[in-house]
Amino acid sequence: MALQQVSCNKIFGGYQKVFSHPSKELACDMKFAIYLPPESETRKVPVLYWLSGLTCTEENFVIKAGAQRYAAEHNICIVCPDTSPRNVNLPGEDDSYDFGSGAGFYLNATQEPWKKHYNMYNYVTKELIALISENFPVVPGKQSICGHSMGGHGALICALKNPGLYSSVSAFAPISNPINAPWGQKAFQGYLGSAESGQWKEWDATELAAVYNGVPMELLIDQGTEDNFYKQKQLLPENLVAAAAKNDRLKCVLQMREGYDHSYFYIASFIGEHIGYHAKFLNA
Amino acid sequence: MALQQVSCNKIFGGYQKVFSHPSKELACDMKFAIYLPPESETRKVPVLYWLSGLTCTEENFVIKAGAQRYAAEHNICIVCPDTSPRNVNLPGEDDSYDFGSGAGFYLNATQEPWKKHYNMYNYVTKELIALISENFPVVPGKQSICGHSMGGHGALICALKNPGLYSSVSAFAPISNPINAPWGQKAFQGYLGSAESGQWKEWDATELAAVYNGVPMELLIDQGTEDNFYKQKQLLPENLVAAAAKNDRLKCVLQMREGYDHSYFYIASFIGEHIGYHAKFLNA
Numbered sequence: 402m403a404l405q406q407v408s409c410n411k412i413f414g415g416y417q418k419v420f421s422h423p424s425k426e427l428a429c430d431m432k433f434a435i436y437l438p439p440e441s442e443t444r445k446v447p448v449l450y451w452l453s454g455l456t457c458t459e460e461n462f463v464i465k466a467g468a469q470r471y472a473a474e475h476n477i478c479i480v481c482p483d484t485s486p487r488n489v490n491l492p493g494e495d496d497s498y499d500f501g502s503g504a505g506f507y508l509n510a511t512q513e514p515w516k517k518h519y520n521m522y523n524y525v526t527k528e529l530i531a532l533i534s535e536n537f538p539v540v541p542g543k544q545s546i547c548g549h550s551m552g553g554h555g556a557l558i559c560a561l562k563n564p565g566l567y568s569s570v571s572a573f574a575p576i577s578n579p580i581n582a583p584w585g586q587k588a589f590q591g592y593l594g595s596a597e598s599g600q601w602k603e604w605d606a607t608e609l610a611a612v613y614n615g616v617p618m619e620l621l622i623d624q625g626t627e628d629n630f631y632k633q634k635q636l637l638p639e640n641l642v643a644a645a646a647k648n649d650r651l652k653c654v655l656q657m658r659e660g661y662d663h664s665y666f667y668i669a670s671f672i673g674e675h676i677g678y679h680a681k682f683l684n685a
Numbered sequence: 686m687a688l689q690q691v692s693c694n695k696i697f698g699g700y701q702k703v704f705s706h707p708s709k710e711l712a713c714d715m716k717f718a719i720y721l722p723p724e725s726e727t728r729k730v731p732v733l734y735w736l737s738g739l740t741c742t743e744e745n746f747v748i749k750a751g752a753q754r755y756a757a758e759h760n761i762c763i764v765c766p767d768t769s770p771r772n773v774n775l776p777g778e779d780d781s782y783d784f785g786s787g788a789g790f791y792l793n794a795t796q797e798p799w800k801k802h803y804n805m806y807n808y809v810t811k812e813l814i815a816l817i818s819e820n821f822p823v824v825p826g827k828q829s830i831c832g833h834s835m836g837g838h839g840a841l842i843c844a845l846k847n848p849g850l851y852s853s854v855s856a857f858a859p860i861s862n863p864i865n866a867p868w869g870q871k872a873f874q875g876y877l878g879s880a881e882s883g884q885w886k887e888w889d890a891t892e893l894a895a896v897y898n899g900v901p902m903e904l905l906i907d908q909g910t911e912d913n914f915y916k917q918k919q920l921l922p923e924n925l926v927a928a929a930a931k932n933d934r935l936k937c938v939l940q941m942r943e944g945y946d947h948s949y950f951y952i953a954s955f956i957g958e959h960i961g962y963h964a965k966f967l968n969a
Contacts, residue, residue, distance in 0.1 A: 467751035
């Protein structure tokens with residue numbers, strides 16, 4: 402797992418870096434961004450994984466969210482993977498903004514031709530965690546996860562499918578019930594086959610919340626009221642809230658933000674609160 | 686001067702908007718970004734003008750600097766113009782990153798074919814200030830100016846050529862002595878003609894600092910030590926410091942930042958300090 406540094410910039414006393422590496426799970430070269438806060442020069446720090454949304458690369462969050470200030474304050478490392486395998490030469494992989502490259506949906510595909518490469522779930526929950534632990538000054542096993550939109554869906558399913566793996570989980574405008582939303586249905590059909598295959602429920606946060614039986618966990622969901630995708634019922638956070646309400650082991654907090662939309666301007670406004678939230682668990 | 690709203694996003698309780706309008710000084714349509722802080726809904730607020738560097742549009746600072754948080758805290762409006770006229774169909778206008786479109790250098794051109802459109806100095810110091818005062822809830826005459834690289838040069842010359850117009854001025858990694866640096870020499874040659882024309886000194890911050898005889902003024906200069914353009918002597922802040930040191934009416938503070946480069950990661954790290962600095966003057 403040879404890492405190659407792509408870039409390095411000092412910001413808020415720490416370093417924002419980008420690396421590329423050959424991924425075994427995805428069978429292609431991948432890039433990820435990592436913010437190393439000031440204290441990581443002298444001690445190991447916990448990690449917050451950030452999963453981005455449709456069309457993003459590892460770069461968007463790093464440039465637009467303003468998260469480094471808060472990561473520096475709380476001395477948390479932030480790791481942002483790309484949102485899909487890249488340049489794997491599958492037919493149609495670059496044809497849609499909501500399927501294929503830039504739209505890996507953080508699951509493991511079971512359908513041809515996607516299943517060889519589109520295993521973002523394994524990449525995020527296993528390969529990347531191992532890679533980061535082995536190569537950077539982080540506390541092994543001390544990690545939380547957060548994401549936006551498709552990446553909010555990713556954060557939720559990674560946490561719900563792995564009780565105890567993450568110290569905390571939060572999501573901005575997540576696709577909370579993809580099997581009942583157009584984006585999710587298109588992606589799941591392509592990566593997992595028809596709904597009748599029975600596989601869809603394994604990758605749907607609302608369905609997973611209904612059957613979750615791990616250690617007690619809180620799900621922090623953030624949602625802007627002026628988010629067009631929320632209005633178009635792509636996100637459906639209320640469905641997740643309802644499912645979690647019936648599960649004693651889950652507490653789902655839905656924080657509505659009056660007037661905010663789906664953009665990084667919205668994320669920038671509240672990423673400080675979320676990092677502060679995760680820091681309480683990670684620095685405990 | 687009809688304004689058309691291009692976009693509007695809520696961020697940190699205020700609104701980040703982009704407008705387009707026909708510019709008289711530049712004889713073309715222009716866009717600018719404006720951040721309206723929360724209190725601007727109920728009272729008039731002061732304005733900080735931000736001038737961006739080579740290759741930028743009105744968008745870069747808005748997306749990358751994280752300034753809205755601080756503008757919201759201090760209730761300051763931030764206005765970011767584009768960096769040059771656009772789509773004016775001059776031969777070669779898009780050929781270089783450091784001349785023509787994206788590289789207006791905040792001066793008034795005197796040479797053909799540029800002089801019809803390339804009058805960013807008049808645009809920034811006159812037309813834009815009038816436009817903002819007439820159309821937004823700002824305190825007339827209460828404005829400061831700040832910028833980066835070419836835009837740092839712009840901020841300095843706008844302030845030095847107009848004593849009292851701006852309440853304060855600061856610059857990140859400014860091109861401080863363009864007549865002695867490759868970027869400046871190329872631009873001044875193209876827009877102003879040969880050095881022998883005698884016009885260059887009118888647009889050079891170091892030369893202007895030497896002859897400044899207006900109200901006492903402080904110049905706050907910020908510079909990263911790992912900035913490649915600083916190392917390549919494109920920026921030359923020490924020349925400005927030396928010129929200001931000989932002028933009783935000027936106080937030039939050069940703040941060096943160990944390990945920081947020329948990027949927006951650097952700007953993001955210190956824009957909060959700069960906005961706090963300007964706020965002291967603007968909210969006094």
